[in-house]
Amino acid sequence: MNSQEKRLFNFSAGPAVMPVPVLERIRDEILCLPGCGASVMEISHRSKQFIDIQHAARDRLIRLLKIPSTHEVLFLQGGARLQFSMIPMNLLRSRSEPAQYIVTGAWGKYALGEAKKEGPVELLYDGASHRYSQLPRWDELQVPDNASYLHYTSNETIQGIQFQADPVAKCPVVCDCSSDFLYRPLDVSKYGLIYACAQKNAGPAGVTVVIIRRDLLERSSDSLPGYLNYKHHADEDSMWNTPPTFAVYVLGLVMEWLETTVGGLEVMHRINQQKASIVYEAMDRHPQMYRGHARPIDRSLMNATFTLPNEKLESEFLAGAQRRSLDSLKGHRSVGGIRASIYNAMPIEGAAALAQWMDEFASTNPIA
Ligand SMILES: *Cc1c(COP(=O)(O)O)cnc(C)c1O
Numbered sequence: 001m002n003s004q005e006k007r008l009f010n011f012s013a014g015p016a017v018m019p020v021p022v023l024e025r026i027r028d029e030i031l032c033l034p035g036c037g038a039s040v041m042e043i044s045h046r047s048k049q050f051i052d053i054q055h056a057a058r059d060r061l062i063r064l065l066k067i068p069s070t071h072e073v074l075f076l077q078g079g080a081r082l083q084f085s086m087i088p089m090n091l092l093r094s095r096s097e098p099a100q101y102i103v104t105g106a107w108g109k110y111a112l113g114e115a116k117k118e119g120p121v122e123l124l125y126d127g128a129s130h131r132y133s134q135l136p137r138w139d140e141l142q143v144p145d146n147a148s149y150l151h152y153t154s155n156e157t158i159q160g161i162q163f164q165a166d167p168v169a170k171c172p173v174v175c176d177c178s179s180d181f182l183y184r185p186l187d188v189s190k191y192g193l194i195y196a197c198a199q200k201n202a203g204p205a206g207v208t209v210v211i212i213r214r215d216l217l218e219r220s221s222d223s224l225p226g227y228l229n230y231k232h233h234a235d236e237d238s239m240w241n242t243p244p245t246f247a248v249y250v251l252g253l254v255m256e257w258l259e260t261t262v263g264g265l266e267v268m269h270r271i272n273q274q275k276a277s278i279v280y281e282a283m284d285r286h287p288q289m290y291r292g293h294a295r296p297i298d299r300s301l302m303n304a305t306f307t308l309p310n311e312k313l314e315s316e317f318l319a320g321a322q323r324r325s326l327d328s329l330k331g332h333r334s335v336g337g338i339r340a341s342i343y344n345a346m347p348i349e350g351a352a353a354l355a356q357w358m359d360e361f362a363s364t365n366p367i368a
Pocket of ligand 1: 014059078080081082109153155156157176178179197199351
């Protein structure tokens with residue numbers, strides 16, 4: 001394929017790299033969806049064709065994550081940030097049962113800030129003192145059994161730290177999986193609610209997946225604004241209003257790629273481990289040049305963050321990376337340095353090309 005030759009290795013944190021076969025399929029079907037005579041963008045969300053697309057996307061997701069029948073899958077809009085508000089609006093109970101928040105980085109902090117506007121919430125853990133470079137262990141945290149829910153962020157996209165172990169709590173657990181959704185299998189039965197915007201690991205911006213345990217839907221009050229009520233979306237099969245049809249279609253193609261081309265989430269996990277070790281091993285080979293932000297045991301498989309000794313070296317590193325078609329490696333301003341996002345769709349060759357540049361740069365710039 002010709003256009004692929006011009007594609008860069010895209011390390012963007014989000015919206016992020018997409019699987020090439022998915023992009024090719026969109027190109028092939030953009031004018032005329034097979035059997036439809038029109039583009040997916042031009043048909044009613046109530047048409048059989050679109051309902052089939054949405055159900056196929058949902059069913060593939062259910063198969064990939066082995067989602068139990070106790071849980072409902074919703075396709076919503078407003079990104080992960082709208083969930084920061086919808087979660088407390090729908091799930092908070094009385095004053096005496098505040099929700100508990102574990103803040104391990106920038107996104108957890110934003111989630112807490114929005115939740116505070118809606119009702120009783122408490123900060124159970126805050127990693128600010130070590131600049132969100134490490135995670136607590138679940139057995140260090142004392143989660144009150146009667147909390148309305150416990151909220152945490154499985155992968156902090158900006159800091160590059162990621163929980164490896166499943167959460168432990170008696171109350172419902174709510175997880176922002178936006179930047180590591182579908183990177184490996186997950187035991188959904190351990191969660192009350194899982195949410196992820198699509199544009200990191202699951203598709204294009206515009207659709208957000210919410211997986212909610214059905215009994216929690218009973219908490220949604222009729223007095224909530226209509227769109228913000230989970231129960232409406234569950235009762236109406238995510239068609240309470242017009243869903244983001246194109247984004248749902250693309251998400252379905254990504255699910256199909258994961259299921260049939262990759263071969264499922266166990267395989268995806270092994271590939272992700274392989275890519276992350278290629279990058280982290282390059283970092284660790286040159287400790288004078290590359291200093292990881294994350295404590296090694298908390299390193300993210302999705303976003304590798306590191307700094308160089310000074311800004312001059314960082315900008316030379318980035319300029320040289322660009323000449324090698326390694327794109328969007330600049331770190332978030334709050335952490336600085338370099339951030340390499342190596343989501344599901346980043347090929348192993350991309351991780352290898354980055355590691356090669358890291359080796360070359362370190363050996364041509366000896367640090368005194
Ligand atoms: C990107 C991201 C968000 C924000 O998602 P939006 O769709 O922009 O609202 C929230 N949480 C995490 C962990 C993210 O990576």
